[in-house]
Amino acid sequence: MTLPAPPVAVVGLGQLGGSLAAALAAAGRPVTGWDVDPAACEAAAARGVRVARELEGVVVLAVPLPAMASALDDLTVAPDATITDLGSVKRPVLDTVGARYGSRFVGGHPMCGTERSGFAAVDPALFAGARWAVCLDEGTELPRWLRVAELALAVGAEVVPVTSDEHDAAVAAVSHVPHLLAAALAAGAAEAGPLALALAAGSFRDGTRVAGSDPAFVTAMVDGNAGPVAAALDRVRGQLDRPWPELVAAGHAVKAATDRRRPVRVPLERSALLELGRAGGAVTRRLAAFLEGWIPE
Amino acid sequence: MTLPAPPVAVVGLGQLGGSLAAALAAAGRPVTGWDVDPAACEAAAARGVRVARELEGVVVLAVPLPAMASALDDLTVAPDATITDLGSVKRPVLDTVGARYGSRFVGGHPMCGTERSGFAAVDPALFAGARWAVCLDEGTELPRWLRVAELALAVGAEVVPVTSDEHDAAVAAVSHVPHLLAAALAAGAAEAGPLALALAAGSFRDGTRVAGSDPAFVTAMVDGNAGPVAAALDRVRGQLDRPWPELVAAGHAVKAATDRRRPVRVPLERSALLELGRAGGAVTRRLAAFLEGWIPE
Numbered sequence: 001m002t003l004p005a006p007p008v009a010v011v012g013l014g015q016l017g018g019s020l021a022a023a024l025a026a027a028g029r030p031v032t033g034w035d036v037d038p039a040a041c042e043a044a045a046a047r048g049v050r051v052a053r054e055l056e057g058v059v060v061l062a063v064p065l066p067a068m069a070s071a072l073d074d075l076t077v078a079p080d081a082t083i084t085d086l087g088s089v090k091r092p093v094l095d096t097v098g099a100r101y102g103s104r105f106v107g108g109h110p111m112c113g114t115e116r117s118g119f120a121a122v123d124p125a126l127f128a129g130a131r132w133a134v135c136l137d138e139g140t141e142l143p144r145w146l147r148v149a150e151l152a153l154a155v156g157a158e159v160v161p162v163t164s165d166e167h168d169a170a171v172a173a174v175s176h177v178p179h180l181l182a183a184a185l186a187a188g189a190a191e192a193g194p195l196a197l198a199l200a201a202g203s204f205r206d207g208t209r210v211a212g213s214d215p216a217f218v219t220a221m222v223d224g225n226a227g228p229v230a231a232a233l234d235r236v237r238g239q240l241d242r243p244w245p246e247l248v249a250a251g252h253a254v255k256a257a258t259d260r261r262r263p264v265r266v267p268l269e270r271s272a273l274l275e276l277g278r279a280g281g282a283v284t285r286r287l288a289a290f291l292e293g294w295i296p297e
Numbered sequence: 298m299t300l301p302a303p304p305v306a307v308v309g310l311g312q313l314g315g316s317l318a319a320a321l322a323a324a325g326r327p328v329t330g331w332d333v334d335p336a337a338c339e340a341a342a343a344r345g346v347r348v349a350r351e352l353e354g355v356v357v358l359a360v361p362l363p364a365m366a367s368a369l370d371d372l373t374v375a376p377d378a379t380i381t382d383l384g385s386v387k388r389p390v391l392d393t394v395g396a397r398y399g400s401r402f403v404g405g406h407p408m409c410g411t412e413r414s415g416f417a418a419v420d421p422a423l424f425a426g427a428r429w430a431v432c433l434d435e436g437t438e439l440p441r442w443l444r445v446a447e448l449a450l451a452v453g454a455e456v457v458p459v460t461s462d463e464h465d466a467a468v469a470a471v472s473h474v475p476h477l478l479a480a481a482l483a484a485g486a487a488e489a490g491p492l493a494l495a496l497a498a499g500s501f502r503d504g505t506r507v508a509g510s511d512p513a514f515v516t517a518m519v520d521g522n523a524g525p526v527a528a529a530l531d532r533v534r535g536q537l538d539r540p541w542p543e544l545v546a547a548g549h550a551v552k553a554a555t556d557r558r559r560p561v562r563v564p565l566e567r568s569a570l571l572e573l574g575r576a577g578g579a580v581t582r583r584l585a586a587f588l589e590g591w592i593p594e
Contacts, residue, residue: 111496111497112499130498131495131496133496160496162492166492169493170489170490170492170495170496171493171496172489173485173486173488173489173493174489174493174496174498174500175497175500175501177482177485178500178501178503178504179500179545180541180544180545181478181482181537182504182548183536183544183547183548184536184537184548185474185478185533186548186551186552187547187551188474188529188532188535189470189551190547190551191470191536192466192470192471192529192532193467193577194575194593195457195459195463195467195575195577196467196468196470198457198467198574198579199408199428199430199457199464199467199471201410201471201472202409203471203472203475203479203506204471204472204475206475206503206504206506206507207479207503207504207507210499210500210503210504211545211548211549211551211552212553213549215542215545218545219541222541222545223541232485232489233537236482236485237537238485239480239481239485239488240477240478240481240530240534244516244526245516247480247481247484248480248508248512248516248519249512249516250487251479251480251482251483251484251505251508252512254484254486254487254505255483255505255509277492277495278490278491279492280490280495281495
């Protein structure tokens with residue numbers, strides 16, 4: 001039940017884009033790559049990626065958020081190409097890139113970056129087992145959504161169907177707020193003084209790890225998703241106001257919840273796919289007229 | 298320049314106590330152990346620990362905070378033994394155990410637990426390179442402080458001299474507040490719904506790791522240090538109110554600071570030792586009339 005695998009072109013060959021291109025090349029799939037940094041192009045070429053400025057098939061924007069809108073300006077894109085991206089917020093990309101490419105644009109976000117960045121951090125196994133949000137917005141064409149979903153499945157990810165706004169609210173809670181909490185924990189400990197930092201151990205190291213990320217990247221991410229991040233941060237503030245035994249028990253219950261899954265078949269239909277995503281499920285495979293996946297029990 | 302190594306007796310053979318007893322036994326040092334759980338005693342005996350209820354030398358209380366005050370009730374303790382503990386808060390232990398044993402008590406806290414617990418989590422290398430706070434309070438006898446410090450050095454830790462109150466303020470910021478932030482992050486994400494939890498990845502996993510700890514243990518820890526934890530949490534709340542670019546930059550600066558050390562010699566004298574601790578330094582070795590250590594540059 002193999003489906004056509006369109007050629008893929010990746011613009012931006014840093015950690016995410018470089019890893020995606022490398023994973024596809026390793027799987028024997030035709031993949032073109034481009035980066036403004038010749039060293040990134042060279043590193044990708046060494047992994048079997050064809051370096052070129054002519055892009056077709058599924059074109060993946062793997063550049064920082066501020067560069068997203070202009071990333072294709074000096075490149076040649078086939079008129080029927082599907083455009084997707086790997087940006088960590090989806091509404092601003094929909095409003096810029098989506099406005100430019102209309103129904104040819106399908107937003108995406110693989111949940112697997114690390115605090116490292118650049119082509120030196122490329123890892124073809126980066127996507128294996130990761131969730132990859134693929135946006136099904138009002139104007140999204142389902143066949144193009146499927147092409148992007150298949151790309152994600154091809155590199156070992158599980159696809160979570162979402163609207164751009166649902167995505168942004170969700171990642172505010174599980175990805176953007178963690179960056180602010182990590183920064184606040186680190187800065188608060190520094191206020192406490194050198195003795196506190198000298199006694200810092202595992203819980204501090206883990207709780208502040210993502211504060212090691214590039215601050216420009218983090219700032220673009222939280223400012224680019226300001227409304228949902230403020231709402232998610234308010235929920236965390238509310239949690240911090242609870243009596244501590246209650247708060248500790250609630251946090252532990254979330255962490256201790258077992259990941260029980262039930263296999264499902266989902267029709268290739270927008271509302272059924274979005275329902276799966278809202279229930280916390282994911283797509284793992286495409287059959288002829290269905291998608292296979294799972295849903296939490 | 299070897300110094301007398303008094304016998305050590307460890308009461309409570311879970312992760313911390315069991316690891317300490319195992320590390321000492323592995324180093325060929327006489328060590329006695331006791332636990333109310335026969336299985337924990339058996340596991341320690343298999344690592345070369347002598348299981349007995351008669352304790353002498355340096356007696357280490359490695360039991361949960363609520364059990365600390367009564368841990369020695371049914372055991373025989375030599376009248377000149379030095380009593381220390383491994384509890385995660387020091388003022389409440391000073392007020393209970395310290396009140397009972399007077400100047401024979403020296404509080405301590407190795408900064409190296411994990412979210413695991415019990416004798417199955419024993420690791421003789423647990424203390425290697427860790428900081429170990431050893432309390433020098435008003436009534437602490439310096440020779441007994443040195444015995445506890447030597448025990449910490451013997452298993453590869455670096456000793457941070459502190460008062461009990463300084464310790465509690467410092468660990469509130471770097472160890473206790475991280476547990477509350479982890480719980481609030483997990484509970485806040487659960488409020489956001491199943492889609493958010495399905496998209497959770499590295500930053501959420503790291504930011505919530507310690508929410509996996511035993512909630513009874515965490516609650517005893519934060520409630521046992523309520524004042525300093527509330528103060529440290531308020532500092533974090535204040536940080537979260539800053540403009541995000543400023544907050545992100547401040548957190549990153551703390552995380553990116555390089556750990557530059559200058560070797561120092563510190564006289565065996567209370568105020569000099571406490572000054573070293575306040576500056577963020579640590580003791581690494583005892584010479585005849587000095588301690589060797591380092592201080593941040």
